[in-house]
Amino acid sequence: MVSDVPAGFAPIFRVSPISELLGPVYYKGSGHELSLGLRAQQKHANLRGSVHGGVLAAIADMALGYTLAFAEDPPMGLVTANLSIDYAGSAKIGDWMQTRTDVQRRGGRLAFANCYIYVGEQRIVRASGVFLISEWPAGTNGSKE
Secondary structure (H helix, E strand, C coil), X not given: CCCCCCCCCEECCCCCHHHHHHCCCEEECCHHHCEEEEECCXXXXXXXXXXXXXXXXXXXXXXXXXXHHHCCCCCCEEEEEEEEEEECCCCXXXXXXXXXXXXXXECCCEEEEEEEEEECCEEEEEEEEEEEEECCCCCCCCCCC
C-alpha cells in the first residue's frame, strides 16, 4: 500500500512549507546517520509516472541540509550555496525513497556533503551540496520542536 512506512521511521521532527508540500516526509536516525524517507505519490510524478527530477532534487537538498544542521548542537543555520545532482535511476508511484548522507567537511563558513537516494538497494540519485553556514532566521532557534 502507498501509505506504508518502513519500521523505524517517524514523521519528520521539523516541518517546513516545502516538507509539507512534498510530504509526508519521515526520518530515522540522528546526527550524521539521519535518513529521510518519502513514499512516492501521484503528486510527485511526471507524465510518465516517474518521480519528477525536481522532487528528487528537493529531497536531496532537504536531506543534506537536515543532516548537516542537526549533526551539531545547537543546530547550524544553513543556506544552500550549490546543489549538483546526477540521476542514475528512477522511482515510480508507490516506491519508498530513502536518503543516505555522507558529510564531507564542515568549515567555519561552508559545509560540504553528499546525498544518495535509494529505492530499495538501487541508488537512483547522487547529489552533492555546499552550504553557507549562517544564523537562524529571526524568531526561530533551529530546534527540532
